[in-house]
Amino acid sequence: MKLLSFLTRRGSAPVARERLQIVLAHERALNGSSGDLVRILQEEILAVVARHVKIERDMVQIKLDRGDSISTLEIDIHMPGEVVSVI
């Protein structure tokens, strides 16, 4: 562990650079444009689900991991128990 952390110790600046590039690219893309994609997705997903099931806002959980070329969006929808059996 110690040796490994010693060897990897040298360059933390490149990591910082890469993290900044990713987060700034996303922030700049949002600036000016009114639509925050995640917000829109959440609203639309809520609307679709609500058409079939009675659902509360906080039953949709969105997790995001922004990447360089690919970002992943994880969407958890908590359905009331009896609904699942109906469908």
Place this chain on the structure above:
Amino acid sequence: MAKVLVVTSGKGGVGKTTSTAALGAALAQGGQTVVVVDFDVGLRNLDLVMGAERRVVFDLVNVIQGDAKLAQALIRDKRVDTLSLLPASQTRDKDALTPEGVARVIAELREKFDWVICDSPAGIERGATLAMRHADLAVVVTNPEVSSVRDSDRIIGLLDSKTERAERGERMEKHLLLTRYDTGRANRGEMLKTEDVLEILSIPLLGIIPESQEVLRASNIGSPVTLSSPDSAPGRAYFDAARRLRGEVVPVAAPDEKRGLVQRLFGRRVA
């Protein structure tokens, strides 16, 4: 019972965000449930220091304005599962934080966590006063330098007058965290010494965090220093400070003088 802690300073750039992340992580590493809350609306940085910047979906302002539930905005740390982050928003609207909204969010956080740690923005304006408003105790982050000490004195005045506790006539617990401390320079009389700062501000000392490259490295890689370098001098100093916050009596060790000498001899090139 939950404790709400504000990390504040008046002066900018003294180490509030660094200390929020490190103390929050240290408490969580010790098994406490902790949320760190970024109050620096418009200039959020705690997400970067915690390494969660890619995962921000909703923020404090979204929760206050009802666009998201608290549970949707909280980001669970991937390394320590008792640690969470509530990010600030990047909005330029200064009135995005309402006193009622902040009160509601803090009350809700109190139910979920042992510690609610609020990272205050610099200054003495709205953002800073809202961050301290509901605190049970405060960590006043100070650098051993005249303007920082003066600003800390003003913040102590606000803590004793503008907080809910103060208005109820209760005592506000305040702790001094001396950061970016350079023993060599203090000994050479180039920097205020710990005793000087303590005498002037007269609040108890929570810890002395030495100036260290480990802090820069930690922020580069997006990790609280207590996680990335727990055995480093600043890492150990933050762990000790966290234990003191929990009421343990831990003697304050002045940052090692020999280390100061070594740094003086070999650290020149870096400086």
